[in-house]
Amino acid sequence: MSGSHTNHPLAPMRHSTAHVMAQAVQHLFPRLSISAEDIGGLTLVAHRVPDGTSADDIRTLALDIRGRLPRSQPAVVMVVGVPADRPVVVIAVNEAGRGFGLSAGTLVGVAARALGGGGGGRPDVAQGGGAPLAPDSSVVDEAFGAVRAALRDIHGSAR
DSSP: OOSOGGGSTTHHHHHHHHHHHHHHHHHHSGGGTOEEEEETTEEEEEEEOOTTOOHHHHHHHHHHHHHHSOTTSOEEEEEEEOSSSSOEEEEEEOHHHHHTTOOHHHHHHHHHHHTTSEEEEOSSEEEEEOOOOOTTOOHHHHHHHHHHHHHHHHHHHOO
């Protein structure tokens, strides 16, 4: 098959569903200022928790958010925090996202490289870390950007 998912007959429905999911995430997590974005029919929930949040709590939050998202819409949850001096990233991908070809292990590798470190894990959930951060560092934003770019690339190359 040629063409991307944007030419797929269900593309408008996927986009609308991702938009509805973004609104639902904002409703479910208003105090955390968590938002979702639509990347060509894929939903990305990306959130930075306050510094000092433990790695276990970062993982728990990522899994909790993933568990509240509709199972039928491909979704990726990315939560980043700095428990001490090094950033931690957890990425969770729902079943529909894995069916779409997304892997948390691959995506966490992208994010962790942007953070100056490494990581890995299973296709459904993975964790990574980075190098110690300078107080004014922008690498966390770069990690979010790297995952967004990877999702755009995956979406664009999907047939």
